[in-house]
Amino acid sequence: MPLVPTAELVDRARAAGGGVAAFNVITLEHAEAIAAGAEAAGVPAILQVSENAVRFHGGLVAIAAAARSVAQASSAELSLHLDHVVSEGLLKAAQHTGFSSVMFDASKLPYGENVKATAAAVRWGHARGIWVEAELGRVGGKAGEAPLDAHAPGVRTDPVEASTYVAETGVDALAVAVGSTHAMVERTAALDHGLIARLRDAVPVPLVLHGSSGVPDEEIARAVAAGMVKINVGTALNTAFTGAVRDWLDANPAGVDPRKYLVPAREGMAGTVERFLRVVAG
Numbered sequence: 001m002p003l004v005p006t007a008e009l010v011d012r013a014r015a016a017g018g019g020v021a022a023f024n025v026i027t028l029e030h031a032e033a034i035a036a037g038a039e040a041a042g043v044p045a046i047l048q049v050s051e052n053a054v055r056f057h058g059g060l061v062a063i064a065a066a067a068r069s070v071a072q073a074s075s076a077e078l079s080l081h082l083d084h085v086v087s088e089g090l091l092k093a094a095q096h097t098g099f100s101s102v103m104f105d106a107s108k109l110p111y112g113e114n115v116k117a118t119a120a121a122v123r124w125g126h127a128r129g130i131w132v133e134a135e136l137g138r139v140g141g142k143a144g145e146a147p148l149d150a151h152a153p154g155v156r157t158d159p160v161e162a163s164t165y166v167a168e169t170g171v172d173a174l175a176v177a178v179g180s181t182h183a184m185v186e187r188t189a190a191l192d193h194g195l196i197a198r199l200r201d202a203v204p205v206p207l208v209l210h211g212s213s214g215v216p217d218e219e220i221a222r223a224v225a226a227g228m229v230k231i232n233v234g235t236a237l238n239t240a241f242t243g244a245v246r247d248w249l250d251a252n253p254a255g256v257d258p259r260k261y262l263v264p265a266r267e268g269m270a271g272t273v274e275r276f277l278r279v280v281a282g
């Protein structure tokens with residue numbers, strides 16, 4: 001099926017009062033598992049490639065081509081999104097590689113600089129039909145950094161500031177800090193549902209939840225019901241992948257053919273994708 005623009009998937013989910021899940025692609029098997037999980041659940045999904053994954057592959061071209069080919073060969077509705085983009089060079093590489101959306105991450109910058117850099121990214125993206133997400137507040141635990149205290153002052157997104165930020169930058173979606181943290185391997189995060197509702201009322205654009213691997217199903221369902229639309233999941237796929245590989249190697253210590261353990265790894269990730277999609281789609 002042809003790629004579907006991320007904007008269309010997000011708008012459609014929002015209009016239906018539901019959400020759409022976005023999954024991180026690191027290897028070809030991740031992309032195949034996301035497509036398989038979406039086909040099994042019968043709902044759309046977003047394949048997202050982060051700047052970290054691009055760095056791991058030594059550039060965007062090969063992993064983008066793999067994700068794009070898998071998506072186009074799938075019977076599910078899938079879009080391609082570039083995630084946590086910090087460098088301007090990568091932002092601009094979105095253009096001819098099939099990505100219809102980008103998350104431009106200036107969240108580490110002071111507020112004024114974040115606004116300036118993000119507004120420029122939005123102007124560039126909108127001139128080329130690219131949907132732009134940005135982050136205000138700090139969802140910690142990115143790229144191996146120590147997790148932030150999600151309850152510390154200044155970490156959570158302030159609704160008044162969020163409203164001004166969206167107006168000043170023109171972003172299409174806003175990633176908010178509401179209690180989740182990146183890279184959690186246990187699903188124990190508690191979201192601030194009151195804050196989600198205040199943010200939903202304060203900003204006109206869809207909200208994005210990062211670090212969803214650590215959020216229990218019921219919390220995700222409540223967040224979607226309260227107005228969170230794009231739900232980003234990464235680590236849960238890696239937990240499934242690595243667990244399956246570890247189990248296979250433990251049981252077959254002399255095995256050397258990677259296909260033997262990548263099959264259960266891919267199946268494990270596809271099952272994880274399907275489960276998240278069913279929760280997010282409602």
Ligand code: G3H
Pocket residue numbers: 024083084181182183184209210211212213214232233234235236
């Ligand atoms: O942008 C990607 C997500 O926020 C993934 O976070 O790996 O904690 O699920 P996660």
Ligand code: ZN
Pocket residue numbers: 084182210211232
């Ligand atoms: Zn994230």
